[in-house]
Amino acid sequence: MVLSGPSGCGKGTVLKEFFARGGDAFLSVSATTRAPRPGEENGVHYYFLGREEFEEKLSGGEILEHACYCGNYYGTPRGPVYERLERGENVILEIEVQGGLQIREKCPEAVLVFVLPPSFAELRRRLIGRQTEDMETVSRRLEAARTEMQAAYDYDYVVVNDRVEDAVEELKAIFAAERIKTENRKNIIDEVLHYDA
């Protein structure tokens, strides 16, 4: 499951509550070439890689999606994700829309979920409420959010983050429903049908 949404939509809170309420999934850790900030741990916040190392993995097909910001690479390492998927576990990638659309190309089995704020006005309130940024930054973020939210039309599901608990239930419902889609249950139908009575 790819989870995207603009800054201020509350993705982080929804994820935290998802895990707090017994949500069962592996949250993918991104790789980056930027330097760790104080307190950031390798393998927890990010996998910190050298530029050469990242580019090797990239050309080796070991990065599922990637982007460049401020001269640094950010991407999703393939290994840990497929390890979990092969064990039948749920996996969540919390990534930007460009990355999400790369995942759709490479992994047609991926489910893309877009988190929307209940309204644009509410998004603005939330961004202003943070009080960590001046109004110019807020305006810039709002315009970026508007552009980003266009991608919602290309995602599979849209979760409106009005009440966090409802959003969490919706994520769980998506996982539950996707598991029992016919394309993921062909083995079970085969088994029931071809048992020799």
Place this chain on the structure above:
Amino acid sequence: MVLSGPSGCGKGTVLKEFFARGGDAFLSVSATTRAPRPGEENGVHYYFLGREEFEEKLSGGEILEHACYCGNYYGTPRGPVYERLERGENVILEIEVQGGLQIREKCPEAVLVFVLPPSFAELRRRLIGRQTEDMETVSRRLEAARTEMQAAYDYDYVVVNDRVEDAVEELKAIFAAERIKTENRKNIIDEVLHYDA
């Protein structure tokens, strides 16, 4: 939502538990030209229609799907279904696979759910356990079930009725997930995006 599955898969029990556990949906009542049996009420068990009346509705497009068994018509009246859908309610049609596939043609927004027994052996045990039928009837039903279950591949979701409570949760998850599919949320995306900030 179309719900189908062979005799003995436990569809009826799953539906009963779905409603007992607060499941929110309108269960469509079929129309038929066969005579009511003792205790059957018009509009509850079936809508009992005359042959001519049924055929008029059929040619008027008022029957969503239909079939003929033993010289009688059975079908789903359009009116009550769309009345509920227009109010945003969930609707369940418990019908045969032929009907299910007719619904898919006429209502592309329909979601087709097939209920499977956990195994063929278990289906046989359940049919024998009823003790209302001789072994020849059981054998015939099992062969019919095998044929019917081929249609599971053409449905959207497959619910394996092992534990009834799990099957009920899966039905609820399907309703919840389908509601937030992007195709059903375009209005909400529009609203959030086109609000003039």
